Amino acid sequence: MSKGILTDVTKCIGCLKCVSACKEVNHLEMDVPRIWQKNDGLSAENWTSVIQRTGNRYVRKQCRHCIEPACASVCLVGALHKTSIGAVVYDSNKCLGCRYCMMACPFGIPRYDWDKTVPHVEKCILCYDRIKDGEQPACTKACPTGATIFGDRSTLLAVAHKRIKDNPGKYINKVWGEHEIGGTSVMYLSDIDLGFLQYQTNMGTKPLPADTAPAMKSVPFAFVGMGGVMLGLNWIIRRRMELSKEQSEEKSKKKESADE
Amino acid sequence: MNRVHNAKLILWIITGLAAAVALNRYIFGLGVTTNLNDSTPWGFWIGFDVMGGVALAAGGFVITSIFYIMKREEFHSLVKPAVLTAFLGYLAVIFGLLVDLGLPWNIWHMIIYWNPHSPLFEVGWCVMLYTAVLILEFSPVPLEKFSRYAKIRSFLMKFRFVFVLLGIMLSTLHQSSLGTLFLIMPFKLYPLWYSNILPVQFFISAVSIGLMMVAFESLVSHWLYRRKPETDLVAKLCRAVVWVLALYFLVKMIDIIAEGKFGLIFNGTWQSNLFIFEVLISTIIPSAIFSAPKLCKNVKAQWIGSFMVIAGMVLNRLDVGGLVMLGATGDSYTPAWTEIIISLGIVSIAALVFLFVIENFHIWDIQPEDPEANPHALPTFDYSSRAWLGNPNVSSITKHSLAFIISFAAGMALMPGNHLYSKGIDSIKVSRATGVDTLYINGNRDDQYVKFPHQAHIEKLGKDSCNYCHHLNLPDEKLSMCWECHSSMYAKVNFFRHDWHASAKGANLRCNDCHKPGEARSVKSAKSCTSCHPTYNFADTTNTHLKHYILSYTDAMHNLCVSCHLIELKKQLVKDKPNLAQCSTCHKAGLHQIITEDINWKIKLPHFNNVILPNAKQVEMEMK
Numbered sequence: 001m002s003k004g005i006l007t008d009v010t011k012c013i014g015c016l017k018c019v020s021a022c023k024e025v026n027h028l029e030m031d032v033p034r035i036w037q038k039n040d041g042l043s044a045e046n047w048t049s050v051i052q053r054t055g056n057r058y059v060r061k062q063c064r065h066c067i068e069p070a071c072a073s074v075c076l077v078g079a080l081h082k083t084s085i086g087a088v089v090y091d092s093n094k095c096l097g098c099r100y101c102m103m104a105c106p107f108g109i110p111r112y113d114w115d116k117t118v119p120h121v122e123k124c125i126l127c128y129d130r131i132k133d134g135e136q137p138a139c140t141k142a143c144p145t146g147a148t149i150f151g152d153r154s155t156l157l158a159v160a161h162k163r164i165k166d167n168p169g170k171y172i173n174k175v176w177g178e179h180e181i182g183g184t185s186v187m188y189l190s191d192i193d194l195g196f197l198q199y200q201t202n203m204g205t206k207p208l209p210a211d212t213a214p215a216m217k218s219v220p221f222a223f224v225g226m227g228g229v230m231l232g233l234n235w236i237i238r239r240r241m242e243l244s245k246e247q248s249e250e251k252s253k254k255k256e257s258a259d260e
Numbered sequence: 261m262n263r264v265h266n267a268k269l270i271l272w273i274i275t276g277l278a279a280a281v282a283l284n285r286y287i288f289g290l291g292v293t294t295n296l297n298d299s300t301p302w303g304f305w306i307g308f309d310v311m312g313g314v315a316l317a318a319g320g321f322v323i324t325s326i327f328y329i330m331k332r333e334e335f336h337s338l339v340k341p342a343v344l345t346a347f348l349g350y351l352a353v354i355f356g357l358l359v360d361l362g363l364p365w366n367i368w369h370m371i372i373y374w375n376p377h378s379p380l381f382e383v384g385w386c387v388m389l390y391t392a393v394l395i396l397e398f399s400p401v402p403l404e405k406f407s408r409y410a411k412i413r414s415f416l417m418k419f420r421f422v423f424v425l426l427g428i429m430l431s432t433l434h435q436s437s438l439g440t441l442f443l444i445m446p447f448k449l450y451p452l453w454y455s456n457i458l459p460v461q462f463f464i465s466a467v468s469i470g471l472m473m474v475a476f477e478s479l480v481s482h483w484l485y486r487r488k489p490e491t492d493l494v495a496k497l498c499r500a501v502v503w504v505l506a507l508y509f510l511v512k513m514i515d516i517i518a519e520g521k522f523g524l525i526f527n528g529t530w531q532s533n534l535f536i537f538e539v540l541i542s543t544i545i546p547s548a549i550f551s552a553p554k555l556c557k558n559v560k561a562q563w564i565g566s567f568m569v570i571a572g573m574v575l576n577r578l579d580v581g582g583l584v585m586l587g588a589t590g591d592s593y594t595p596a597w598t599e600i601i602i603s604l605g606i607v608s609i610a611a612l613v614f615l616f617v618i619e620n621f622h623i624w625d626i627q628p629e630d631p632e633a634n635p636h637a638l639p640t641f642d643y644s645s646r647a648w649l650g651n652p653n654v655s656s657i658t659k660h661s662l663a664f665i666i667s668f669a670a671g672m673a674l675m676p677g678n679h680l681y682s683k684g685i686d687s688i689k690v691s692r693a694t695g696v697d698t699l700y701i702n703g704n705r706d707d708q709y710v711k712f713p714h715q716a717h718i719e720k721l722g723k724d725s726c727n728y729c730h731h732l733n734l735p736d737e738k739l740s741m742c743w744e745c746h747s748s749m750y751a752k753v754n755f756f757r758h759d760w761h762a763s764a765k766g767a768n769l770r771c772n773d774c775h776k777p778g779e780a781r782s783v784k785s786a787k788s789c790t791s792c793h794p795t796y797n798f799a800d801t802t803n804t805h806l807k808h809y810i811l812s813y814t815d816a817m818h819n820l821c822v823s824c825h826l827i828e829l830k831k832q833l834v835k836d837k838p839n840l841a842q843c844s845t846c847h848k849a850g851l852h853q854i855i856t857e858d859i860n861w862k863i864k865l866p867h868f869n870n871v872i873l874p875n876a877k878q879v880e881m882e883m884k
Contacts, residue, residue, distance in 0.1 A: 034291065037297070037298060038297070043298070070444050074444055077374075077375060078373050095362075095363060096369050097362020097364070099302060100441070102301040103301055103302055108589065113362075114290050114292075114296065114297070115288075115289050115292065117287065117289050199589070209377065211446060215440040216379060216440065227425060230425055234328075234329045237331050
C-alpha cells in the first residue's frame with residue numbers, strides 16, 4: 001500500500017516541531033548556515049524545512065516522494081529507489097557521488113554533504129524504517145495542529161477533496177501532487193499558490209522518466225544501426241575501389257594489347 | 261626547440277597548481293574548494309572536463325571512420341595523433357570525474373550495480389568500453405618499440421578493423437547519450453537548448469568538433485615542433501566540417517521553429533544573447549570562413565576557424581551542462597579559480613603525455629628532433645664579453661620539476677585558509693507588541709500575533725513580577741520593552757552602548773569609572789552592569805557582564821514563556837484548560853482567527869486605524 005503525507009498549509013503555524021522531530025529521529029546534526037545552501041532552509045542536516053510566505057503562511061518543504069521519481073530513474077547505480085510502501089530511499093553504500101539526482105529533481109530537494117570528505121546525498125526518506133514497522137513519520141507525529149498528516153495516499157486524497165468540498169472558498173481547488181509529473185506521495189492543500197516549491201509552476205502530468213525513455217529505447221538500434229551503416233559504407237567503397245582498379249587494369253591491358 | 265620547452269614549462273606550472281588544488285579537494289571536500297552548491301551540483305568540471313572533454317576526444321572516431329571505413333588513405337598521417345588524442349582525452353575525462361565525483365573510490369560500482377534506465381549508466385559503460393577499445397587500438401604504437409611483443413602486436417593489428425568499428429559504434433552511443441542526460445530536466449534547461457532531439461544534436465556537433473580537433477591538434481603540434489603544416493589535409497577537414505556544421509545548424513533551427521521557440525532567440529534576455537553568441541562562433545562564422553576555398557587553404561584561417569568551432573561547441577556543452585539552468589534555479593554560480601585550474605591541469609597533463617609520446621614513439625612519419633640531444637649546441641660562453649650565457653647542464657627536466665614544485669607550493673598557499681564560510685543569519689528586525697490589557701505580540705512573523713494577556717499575568721504572578729519581563733528599571737517609569745534590546749529575531753545582539761556611556765551628553769563617565777585602572781581597557785577589565793544599575797534584572801548576569809550579548813528574540817521569548825509554562829503545566833494538571841506548553845495554543849494559525857475572536861480590539865485601540873492589515877476591509881465590513 002502506497003503511503004503518503006498530506007500537508008494543509010492553512011493549518012500550519014510554523015512552529016518547526018516537524019523539523020526538530022526529523023532531526024532527532026534521523027540523527028541529523030546542528031546546522032550551520034553555509035555558503036552553498038539554498039535559501040529554502042533545506043540542507044544536508046535539514047531534511048525538511050518550513051518556508052514563510054507572505055500572508056502568514058508557512059509551507060513545509062520536503063521530498064515529494066514522486067510516484068515515478070526522476071532521481072531514482074537517473075541514478076546509474078540505483079542508490080535511490082522507490083519502495084513499494086511509497087518512500088524513495090537512498091543507499092549510501094552504492095552511491096558514487098555523481099549528483100545526477102540533484103540535477104534531475106524537479107523540486108530541487110536532494111542536498112549534498114559539501115563539507116565532508118566522504119559526502120553523501122541527503123534527503124527525506126519518509127522515515128522508511130518507522131513506516132515499515134507501521135509507525136508514522138516523526139514529522140507528522142510531532143505536528144501539534146494536524147497540519148501535516150500521514151496515511152494511505154488514496155485515503156489522503158479523499159481527505160483532501162473532502163476538505164475542499166466542505167470549506168468552499170477556503171482552499172484553491174487543487175491538491176498539489178495529485179497529478180503533477182505523474183503524482184507524488186507528499187501532497188499539499190493550500191490557499192496560496194505553491195508554484196515556488198518547484199522549478200516551473202506548471203509541470204504537466206507526464207512523469208519525467210518518460211522524457212528519457214524513447215531516447216534510451218533507441219540506444220540498441222543506434223548501436224547496431226551505426227555498425228551496419230559503417231559496414232555497408234565500407235563494403236560499397238571497397239567494391240567501388242575494386243571495380244575502378246579492375247577497370248584501370250583492363251584499360252592498361254587494352255592499352256598494352258593495342259600497343260602490341 | 262624553445263617553443264616546446266616553454267610550452268612544457270607552462271604546462272608543468274599549471275599541473276603543479278592543479279595538483280595542490282586536487283590535494284585540498286580530497287582533504288577538505290568539495291564545498292570549500294569549489295563554488296558548487298545545492299542549486300548547481302554540476303558545475304564547470306562536468307561542463308568542461310566531461311561534457312566538453314568527451315566531445316573534444318571525438319577526433320578519434322571521426323578520423324578512424326574516414327580512414328578505415330571510407331578508405332581515404334591520404335589521411336594516414338592524422339590517424340595516429342588523432343587516436344592518441346582521443347585516448348588521452350578519455351583518460352582526462354576519467355581523471356576529471358575522479359576529482360568531481362563525491363565518492364571517486366566507488367566509481368567501479370557502475371560495473372556491479374546496474375540501472376539501465378539511467379542515461380548516465382549508458383554513458384559510463386560506453387566511456388569505459390571505448391577507453392578499453394582505444395587502448396587496444398593504440399597499443400600497437402608503443403608495442404612497436406619492443407620486439408618481444410611482436411606477436412601480440414600483429415594479433416592486435418589483425419583485428420584493428422573490428423576495434424575501429426566497435427569504437428565508432430560506442431562513440432555514437434555515448435556522444436549522443438550525453439545529450440540524453442539532460443532530457444529529464446525540461447524545467448531547468450532553458451527552452452532554446454532543451455530539445456527532444458538533443459542526443460542527435462550532440463552527436464552531429466561531436467562530429468564537427470572531432471574534425472576540427474584533429475585539424476587544430478595538427479596545427480598546434482606542427483607549430484610547436486616547427487614543422488611544415490599539413491595544410492592540404494587540414495583544408496580537406498575544413499571543407500568537410502562545413503557540411504557537418506550546416507547539418508547541425510539546420511537540425512537545431514528546424515527543431516526550434518517546430519517547437520515555436522523562435523521568438524526566444526531575439527527576446528533580449530542573457531540566455532538569448534548567449535545563444536546567438538554560441539551559434540555565431542560555433543557554426544555560422546566558421547562555416548562562412550571555410551566555405552571560401554581560398555580561406556580553407558590559408559593557415560591563419562584554419563587556426564581561427566578550427567579554434568572557433570572548438571570553443572563554440574565546448575561553450576555549447578557548458579551551456580547545456582549547467583550555465584543556462586541558472587535562470588531556473590535562481591541561484592548564482594561562477595566557477596571558482598580552483599575549478600578552472602583543475603580543469604586546465606588535467607588538460608595540461610594530457611598535453612604533456614601527448615608531447616612525451618610524440619617525442620618517444622612512432623607517431624609521425626618523420627620523428628621530431630630530440631630537444632635534449634645536443635644541449636651544447638647553444639652558445640654558452642660569449643668570448644667577446646667573457647660572460648656565461650647560461651649553464652648548459654641545467655636540463656629541461658630540472659627546470660620543469662622546479663616549475664612544478666614552485667607552482668605546487670604556490671597553489672597550496674593560495675588555497676583559502678578559512679574553510680568555514682558562512683552566510684550568517686539574516687537580520688530580521690523585531691516589531692513591538694501592541695495592545696493594552698491583552699498584548700498582541702507580533703515579532704516579525706507577518707501579522708501572526710500571539711495573544712499575551714498582560715493583566716492576567718500580573719494578577720497571577722503578583723505585583724513584584726514586573727522584572728520577569730521588564731529587566732531594566734528605566735527612569736520615569738518608562739517601559740522597558742522586549743523588542744528594544746532583543747531587536748533581532750534570530751541573532752544575538754550587543755546591547756551595551758559604549759559611546760553613550762562615554763559621551764558628555766550621555767552618562768558622561770570617564771574610562772576609569774568602569775575599567776579597572778592600570779589594566780587593558782577590555783570587556784574583561786570592566787565593571788559589571790549591575791554594579792551601577794542594581795535594579796536591572798538580567799536573566800544571566802555573568803553572560804551579559806562579560807560579553808554584552810543578549811539572546812535573540814525567539815530564544816528570549818521561548819526561554820521566558822515556555823520554561824514558565826512548562827512548570828505551570830506540571831503544577832496543575834487541570835482538565836479543559838488550554839495546554840500551555842503546546843506551541844499551537846499561543847501560535848494560532850492565521851490573523852483572521854484572532855480578529856474575529858476579538859472583534860472589539862480595533863475599537864479599543866484608536867491608534868490602530870493607521871495600520872493597514874491584509875484584511876482590514878473585512879473587519880470593517882463585519883463591524884458594520
